[in-house]
Amino acid sequence: MIEPSLTISLLPPNPKAPFILGPSLAESITTAAELGYPAIELFPPNLAAVDFVELDRLLRRHQLRLSTIGTGGGWVTRQLTLIDPDPQIRRQARDYIAEVIERAAARGATAIIGSMQGRVGTRDRAECLSLLGEQLTDLAQVAATCGKSLFYEPLNRYETDLFNDLDSTTAFLANGLPSNLQILADFFHMNIEEADPAAALRRCGQRVGHVHFVDSNRQVPGYGHTDFAPLAAALTQIDYAGYLAIEAFPLPDPLTAARQALSAFHTLFPQK
Ligand code: LER
Ligand code: MN
Numbered sequence: 001m002i003e004p005s006l007t008i009s010l011l012p013p014n015p016k017a018p019f020i021l022g023p024s025l026a027e028s029i030t031t032a033a034e035l036g037y038p039a040i041e042l043f044p045p046n047l048a049a050v051d052f053v054e055l056d057r058l059l060r061r062h063q064l065r066l067s068t069i070g071t072g073g074g075w076v077t078r079q080l081t082l083i084d085p086d087p088q089i090r091r092q093a094r095d096y097i098a099e100v101i102e103r104a105a106a107r108g109a110t111a112i113i114g115s116m117q118g119r120v121g122t123r124d125r126a127e128c129l130s131l132l133g134e135q136l137t138d139l140a141q142v143a144a145t146c147g148k149s150l151f152y153e154p155l156n157r158y159e160t161d162l163f164n165d166l167d168s169t170t171a172f173l174a175n176g177l178p179s180n181l182q183i184l185a186d187f188f189h190m191n192i193e194e195a196d197p198a199a200a201l202r203r204c205g206q207r208v209g210h211v212h213f214v215d216s217n218r219q220v221p222g223y224g225h226t227d228f229a230p231l232a233a234a235l236t237q238i239d240y241a242g243y244l245a246i247e248a249f250p251l252p253d254p255l256t257a258a259r260q261a262l263s264a265f266h267t268l269f270p271q272k
């Protein structure tokens with residue numbers, strides 16, 4: 001089954017960051033449940049910022065699931081990346097993501113690696129890819145021990161020079177990396193990088209593990225110019241059965257954005 005999930009950031013509110021609700025966990029979870037969302041995606045600045053006892057209590061009380069936890073806080077607040085030239089920083093990045101994987105898995109959720117992948121810049125690309133491959137293999141093993149996948153997200157060219165589209169990411173992962181590494185297809189990045197986003201989804205097939213459901217301008221679906229019907233058809237065709245997480249700017253305001261995204265979701269995937 002394809003289901004929507006609403007992003008909650010625990011960072012101070014910022015209309016330029018692609019998260020709908022936050023920073024109060026209690027208020028955000030209550031709102032997500034009242035609007036009719038079945039799940040949330042959490043973006044914490046770090047793990048100390050998450051009161052997991054409170055999170056579990058709120059999820060239970062509102063019968064919501066945790067779909068995913070983003071690790072980007074490790075980059076935003078500590079500038080940690082998996083391919084940093086300094087082995088100590090690489091180790092800290094790995095340890096942070098490993099802990100997110102375990103905390104997420106304890107709640108049935110999956111961790112996301114987005115901006116913590118880093119950038120090659122002026123360094124040797126082969127060396128950076130080798131570091132990335134080693135780190136992802138290690139972290140995929142941590143996820144496998146918890147019985148979970150690990151989501152790796154290709155980002156547009158302005159955010160990384162590692163992998164920008166689904167084909168190159170698939171080729172990298174298929175070259176000997178663990179099969180529980182799945183791809184997060186973010187429709188905003190895909191709008192910039194893919195010649196034909198629906199065809200790219202179809203080629204990626206079962207490797208698609210998670211989706212960021214967002215319009216061309218990073219607003220919620222319906223506020224940009226993406227044609228979502230072919231994307232929804234492609235997801236159905238590949239038997240996608242995961243979440244569509246609304247990772248978008250909270251515009252014109254968080255509540256309107258959350259309602260609009262849910263309505264766009266139900267139009268594309270009518271309940272049978
Ligand atoms: C994270 O999911 C993402 O899409 C990146 O652009 C970082 O914000
Ligand atoms: Mn994303």
